[in-house]
Amino acid sequence: MKDAKNPTKNYNMVNLSDLNMDITKSDSNHVAYPSPPKLKLWEGNFGGLVKDIPENEFDEAFAIIFQLRPHLTLEQFKLQIVEQKKAGYLLIGAYSPELQGLMGMRPLQTLARGKHLHIDDLVVDKKYKKSGAGSALIEFAQKGLI
Helix, strand or coil: CECCCCCCCECCEEECCCCCCCCEECCCCCEECCCCCCCCCEECCCCCEEEECCHHHHHHHHHHHCCCCCCCCHHHHHHHHHHHHHCCCEEEEEECCCEEEEEEEEEEEECCCEEEEEEEEEEECHHHCCCCHHHHHHHHHHCCCC
């Protein structure tokens, strides 16, 4: 995703120097994934709260992600998110007070970029476009609030 004011700025990768994410090799030479980090609650500039989306709110989250990923069923979405979370995937929501938008992201560590976040999905419910929810989610990632 490009920033309209700065078209050279790419939001897919966010460098975070304070990500506490040590990837190590296990005895069987398989990658041992880190535990998902504890997320901090954050009050976004849009007047709401940005936080982890708990499993009991996946139905509500699906209604929003379906606007971006219409090929998914609710069951596929739930199974995929649970599986991805085992590998450190984070599903973050912008609430004011209801869920207005969400962002799926993964903390990574590579030789090329070091520790960073990769944003897989970013979508705001069509009823809440221009509410500031999308900007709040990006700002949450940029500030490294994980």
